[in-house]
Amino acid sequence: MSKIGVFDSGYGGLTILKELKLALPQFDFVYLGDNARAPYGDRSFDVVHEYTWQCVKWLFEKDCDLVILACNTASAKALRAIQQTDLPAYNLNASKPKRVLGVIRPTTEIVGNITKTNKIGIVGTLGTVKSESYVIEIEKFFPQVKVYQEACPIWVHLIENELLGLDGTDFFVKYHLDRLFAQDSEIDTLILACTHYPLLLDSIEKVVPSQVKVMAQGEIIALSLANYLERHPDFTGNLSQNSTVQFYTSEVYKNFNALATVFYGSTVVSKHADIA
Numbered sequence: 001m002s003k004i005g006v007f008d009s010g011y012g013g014l015t016i017l018k019e020l021k022l023a024l025p026q027f028d029f030v031y032l033g034d035n036a037r038a039p040y041g042d043r044s045f046d047v048v049h050e051y052t053w054q055c056v057k058w059l060f061e062k063d064c065d066l067v068i069l070a071c072n073t074a075s076a077k078a079l080r081a082i083q084q085t086d087l088p089a090y091n092l093n094a095s096k097p098k099r100v101l102g103v104i105r106p107t108t109e110i111v112g113n114i115t116k117t118n119k120i121g122i123v124g125t126l127g128t129v130k131s132e133s134y135v136i137e138i139e140k141f142f143p144q145v146k147v148y149q150e151a152c153p154i155w156v157h158l159i160e161n162e163l164l165g166l167d168g169t170d171f172f173v174k175y176h177l178d179r180l181f182a183q184d185s186e187i188d189t190l191i192l193a194c195t196h197y198p199l200l201l202d203s204i205e206k207v208v209p210s211q212v213k214v215m216a217q218g219e220i221i222a223l224s225l226a227n228y229l230e231r232h233p234d235f236t237g238n239l240s241q242n243s244t245v246q247f248y249t250s251e252v253y254k255n256f257n258a259l260a261t262v263f264y265g266s267t268v269v270s271k272h273a274d275i276a
């Protein structure tokens with residue numbers, strides 16, 4: 001029997017795991033945050049790919065036959081290479097085929113149904129924004145929608161360094177949102193295209209115009225995974241159902257637990273993962 005792996009560069013994927021656990025409480029999850037090497041956001045394609053694939057293989061070895069890249073940067077920069085090249089080669093020698101899914105596709109599939117002005121704002125890491133993944137994917141599903149992007153490279157640093165709720169943090173949140181909305185005041189939907197950003201929601205909501213719908217990805221990914229599992233009953237039948245969650249970090253686990261508990265919304269007790 002196998003488990004569901006959830007990967008992020010650090011804490012952000014916990015905002016996704018929290019919703020997965022609510023929607024699919026019966027399954028067993030293994031979370032891995034590569035906090036020792038986070039943030040990934042401004043790293044090159046090659047490095048994000050290398051780190052992500054190492055972490056995915058680590059989760060495979062922990063009996064996860066399905067891994068969710070609960071990280072936009074990894075989904076934007078590594079998912080394609082993993083799905084097209086690494087995974088087919090890995091599966092040649094695997095006892096059971098492994099699968100890897102990302103967070104961008106499920107988000108872009110529905111976002112056009114939410115905007116009324118057909119103007120969507122994306123905030124994400126430098127890597128996610130530069131990859132243009134959201135622009136390209138939204139264009140496929142909703143060609144009438146115009147996408148505006150703003151990279152917020154400092155936000156993940158503020159979160160990973162536990163600087164939430166400070167005036168300085170509010171300043172940098174406002175700085176980037178002002179730049180986004182200056183591009184077009186009719187943007188009515190804001191996608192938090194980085195799984196860390198829900199932690200800045202209080203600061204974000206202070207600045208965003210009241211008519212704008214702010215969308216975090218947790219519920220979207222949970223719905224999409226529930227749907228995927230329903231459509232793949234043979235695969236789902238092989239998933240163990242003991243309602244457990246294990247947490248791993250590539251950092252010192254004691255440091256991880258405190259902030260992870262904030263992200264996850266209930267107590268996190270983690271172990272150290274030796275990845276590389």
Ligand code: DGL
Pocket residue numbers: 008009010012013038039040041042070071072073074125128156193194195196
């Ligand atoms: N949580 C991540 C994302 O969704 C990555 C943040 C980072 O490591 O820069 O993009």
